[in-house]
Amino acid sequence: MTEASKVPTTINIDKRMQDDVVGPIDECDYMLLSKSTVPHGELYLYAMALGWDKGMNPEMDKPSSGGFIRSESFSPKLTTLINTIHYAVVGFESPDSLRDHKAAFKLAEQYANGGFHLLEGELSGKADTEVTANDLIAEMTEKWQSWFGEKA
Amino acid sequence: MRFSSIAIRNYRQYRNLDLRFKKGDHDLQIIIGDNGTGKTNLLNAFTWCLYGKEPHLGTEDKGKGEPRLNKDAILEADGDENVRVKTISVTVEIEDNDDVVRVQRELPVRLSPGSITEKKAEEVFRVTRIKSSGVSTATVGEQAAAVLNRLLPEAIREYFFFDGEQLSNYFSETRSEAIRSAVDSISQIDSIREMRRKTDNTVKKLMQALNKTTPNLEAYTKKIEDSEEKVRIYSEKMQEAERTRDDAKRKIDELDEKLRGIPDVEEKERTRDELKERLATKRETLEEAQRQYFIFARELYVDFSFYEIAKSALDAIAKMEKEKQLPPSIDNAYLQEMLVQHKCEVCNRPLNADEEKHIRDLLERFQVSSETSNILTGMRSELRRLVDRVERYPTERDRLTKILKGAEKAYQETAKELDDVERCISNCPDVPAVKVMFDQRERLGELKDQAIQAIGSHKRTRDLAVNVLEKANREYSRALREQGALDDDRAAVEFGNRAVAILDRVEKSSIAETRKLMAEETESLFKGLVWKDNKCDHIELGPSYQLSLHDKAGFSCAGTCSAAERALLALSFTLAMHDVSGFQSPLFIDTPIARASGDNRANFAETLAEVSKGKQLILTFTPDEYSEAIASVFDPIAASYLKLELDENERVVSVKGAHQ
Numbered sequence: 001m002t003e004a005s006k007v008p009t010t011i012n013i014d015k016r017m018q019d020d021v022v023g024p025i026d027e028c029d030y031m032l033l034s035k036s037t038v039p040h041g042e043l044y045l046y047a048m049a050l051g052w053d054k055g056m057n058p059e060m061d062k063p064s065s066g067g068f069i070r071s072e073s074f075s076p077k078l079t080t081l082i083n084t085i086h087y088a089v090v091g092f093e094s095p096d097s098l099r100d101h102k103a104a105f106k107l108a109e110q111y112a113n114g115g116f117h118l119l120e121g122e123l124s125g126k127a128d129t130e131v132t133a134n135d136l137i138a139e140m141t142e143k144w145q146s147w148f149g150e151k152a
Numbered sequence: 153m154r155f156s157s158i159a160i161r162n163y164r165q166y167r168n169l170d171l172r173f174k175k176g177d178h179d180l181q182i183i184i185g186d187n188g189t190g191k192t193n194l195l196n197a198f199t200w201c202l203y204g205k206e207p208h209l210g211t212e213d214k215g216k217g218e219p220r221l222n223k224d225a226i227l228e229a230d231g232d233e234n235v236r237v238k239t240i241s242v243t244v245e246i247e248d249n250d251d252v253v254r255v256q257r258e259l260p261v262r263l264s265p266g267s268i269t270e271k272k273a274e275e276v277f278r279v280t281r282i283k284s285s286g287v288s289t290a291t292v293g294e295q296a297a298a299v300l301n302r303l304l305p306e307a308i309r310e311y312f313f314f315d316g317e318q319l320s321n322y323f324s325e326t327r328s329e330a331i332r333s334a335v336d337s338i339s340q341i342d343s344i345r346e347m348r349r350k351t352d353n354t355v356k357k358l359m360q361a362l363n364k365t366t367p368n369l370e371a372y373t374k375k376i377e378d379s380e381e382k383v384r385i386y387s388e389k390m391q392e393a394e395r396t397r398d399d400a401k402r403k404i405d406e407l408d409e410k411l412r413g414i415p416d417v418e419e420k421e422r423t424r425d426e427l428k429e430r431l432a433t434k435r436e437t438l439e440e441a442q443r444q445y446f447i448f449a450r451e452l453y454v455d456f457s458f459y460e461i462a463k464s465a466l467d468a469i470a471k472m473e474k475e476k477q478l479p480p481s482i483d484n485a486y487l488q489e490m491l492v493q494h495k496c497e498v499c500n501r502p503l504n505a506d507e508e509k510h511i512r513d514l515l516e517r518f519q520v521s522s523e524t525s526n527i528l529t530g531m532r533s534e535l536r537r538l539v540d541r542v543e544r545y546p547t548e549r550d551r552l553t554k555i556l557k558g559a560e561k562a563y564q565e566t567a568k569e570l571d572d573v574e575r576c577i578s579n580c581p582d583v584p585a586v587k588v589m590f591d592q593r594e595r596l597g598e599l600k601d602q603a604i605q606a607i608g609s610h611k612r613t614r615d616l617a618v619n620v621l622e623k624a625n626r627e628y629s630r631a632l633r634e635q636g637a638l639d640d641d642r643a644a645v646e647f648g649n650r651a652v653a654i655l656d657r658v659e660k661s662s663i664a665e666t667r668k669l670m671a672e673e674t675e676s677l678f679k680g681l682v683w684k685d686n687k688c689d690h691i692e693l694g695p696s697y698q699l700s701l702h703d704k705a706g707f708s709c710a711g712t713c714s715a716a717e718r719a720l721l722a723l724s725f726t727l728a729m730h731d732v733s734g735f736q737s738p739l740f741i742d743t744p745i746a747r748a749s750g751d752n753r754a755n756f757a758e759t760l761a762e763v764s765k766g767k768q769l770i771l772t773f774t775p776d777e778y779s780e781a782i783a784s785v786f787d788p789i790a791a792s793y794l795k796l797e798l799d800e801n802e803r804v805v806s807v808k809g810a811h812q
Contacts, residue, residue, distance in 0.1 A: 049457035092468035
């Protein structure tokens with residue numbers, strides 16, 4: 001049986017990503033993800049999705065001190081997806097691995113870190129919310145058709 | 153009645169001019185003259201002779217105070233020290249049935265070095281009626297004026313002496329009262345009114361006499377007088393309100409004409425402000441739609457990214473549930489501890505062999521720990537929602553896209569509307585002046601509405617007073633009988649009152665009939681002169697003889713008439729007035745087609761040719777105005793064709809009569 005671990009108090013972010021990505025997003029509200037628009041958990045979810053979608057999960061160079069989001073303020077969706085990533089990576093035949101919260105958080109941090117790197121690249125360009133939204137819609141439409149075989 | 157001649161001595165351009173207006177099948181007198189030959193002053197010579205007025209003087213004559221005395225006469229006097237007084241005289245001869253009425257005005261003018269003084273006190277105005285028998289009756293001064301006034305009333309002179317240049321302003325000035333007065337006079341409605349007034353006075357006198365001889369009548373008389381006073385007051389108030397309404401309507405028409413094609417800037421500014429507010433709302437709606445669309449894109453992207461593993465996780469959980477691998481709320485750690493301690497962790501009772509076997513079976517069955525089970529159960533609903541959202545993606549995407557496109561379209565349309573209005577405002581010439589006009593128009597509209605309400609209110613009050621008056625008259629008659637008044641006196645009062653009532657009705661019906669006939673005749677003549685059939689449907693004549701043209705939908709279309717058409721409308725109205733009233737005065741029209749052109753000129757010639765069969769027409773033209781189209785109609789029928797020419801010094805006008 002997998003060793004259980006306690007739920008970490010916070011989930012973390014790379015220090016540089018915090019400064020170079022989260023800070024500018026809070027200012028320009030890219031993809032309506034600034035702290036003033038939505039909780040940081042939404043940004044973290046988006047970063048995790050980007051990292052997962054593009055298969056990018058680099059280790060953090062230097063975690064930000066004090067953590068990024070307190071786990072007690074996680075939305076059910078963030079909690080679920082942190083666990084789901086872990087579950088998928090470890091294997092669906094090993095459900096008890098879900099008790100290892102520390103490992104789940106680490107994995108989520110890596111994929112989020114990958115996503116933040118991608119966001120960093122977008123921000124260095126023009127980072128237009130409307131353009132990105134339209135690109136995402138086009139991408140999802142294509143994906144949906146490939147999954148369901150119908151015209152979306 | 154017709155003018156047979158005019159003799160002019162020392163008057164303005166005319167040193168010595170004799171014109172005879174010959175009779176023919178058509179009493180059409182054509183006078184042609186270049187500008188400056190004195191066509192308009194011929195018109196002035198008539199009005200000066202008849203009324204001592206020169207209403208048609210050009211601005212040049214008015215502004216410079218040009219002497220009335222002919223310039224050649226002035227020069228002649230300068231060269232002759234003995235001749236220091238010259239006389240201006242104009243004599244007009246009028247054929248009135250078999251009589252000749254000679255009207256003569258003479259004005260001595262004293263000439264001294266550097267000054268010319270008209271000796272008004274010595275002016276002579278003389279009217280002589282010469283019967284066919286040769287007997288003549290001469291009158292002078294005020295008596296002569298009264299004689300002439302019966303023949304050609306001065307109050308309505310502008311309806312037989314026209315200046316074509318001023319015809320277009322015929323209805324645009326405050327003249328409805330003058331027109332009403334003229335129509336009343338020409339149509340003899342004045343006579344009926346006068347008859348009514350005299351009859352009423354007679355009745356009043358009779359009643360006063362009866363009051364002295366018959367007791368207890370004063371109370372009835374007082375009631376009649378009070379009611380009459382009330383009727384009079386409210387009739388006057390009604391008329392005043394009608395005048396206000398008509399005046400407002402006319403001013404509104406004038407403003408409408410000035411404002412034709414010019415936008416109501418104030419209204420546009422209000423619209424602009426409303427549009428700005430609406431645009432701000434549309435922008436908020438658009439921004440909200442965009443926000444929803446962006447959030448949808450972002451959130452769904454997260455869902456799409458994890459869709460496959462979410463689906464796999466859900467499948468795994470479902471499989472575990474199916475195989476009953478997920479324990480109820482029992483902690484495996486507890487179960488294992490009980491096996492180690494051989495006692496129940498809940499009640500502390502020792503466990504027997506069967507019980508320990510049961511616990512081992514449970515541990516075998518629930519391979520997943522309770523904590524894991526809780527995690528998986530917690531994940532399940534969130535993962536289901538994620539999967540559902542992905543599967544319903546096209547529906548939600550289409551819904552949000554439609555909202556977004558709709559909001560974009562609404563925003564763009566409002567922005568364009570605002571842009572149009574702002575362009576319209578910026579293109580408007582002299583915005584403050586236009587605003588003032590629109591403001592005036594609005595206030596006049598309110599004034600008109602108030603006047604219409606007042607008319608209704610005063611009419612109700614007057615009608616009530618009329619009922620009271622009629623009742624008072626009946627009571628008075630009854631009282632007369634009861635008080636034993638003489639039959640003859642009583643009959644006279646009753647007859648007088650009936651006569652007054654009948655004359656009231658006659659006056660009203662005459663006015664209504666005259667107005668109706670005049671509207672019909674004006675319309676008929678106007679149709680002959682020019683008819684904008686595609687625009688105008690019919691003509692209406694208001695209570696104050698205010699003409700209005702209406703289109704087929706019943707809306708006023710006078711504003712779309714050109715100045716020439718309005719001049720022809722005025723001419724039609726005047727001809728109708730003469731025709732309907734039976735007033736057979738001549739018509740002198742100076743430059744009648746000043747503003748008309750093309751077809752209007754030809755129509756005009758045809759119409760006036762027809763009119764000249766029964767009425768004398770004296771028409772003056774410049775050679776240019778007397779175009780081929782007009783000449784082809786007038787030349788064959790003109791009774792006289794006179795051409796005015798200035799001498800080489802441009803001081804003396806002479807006449808050459810082609811048909812003289």
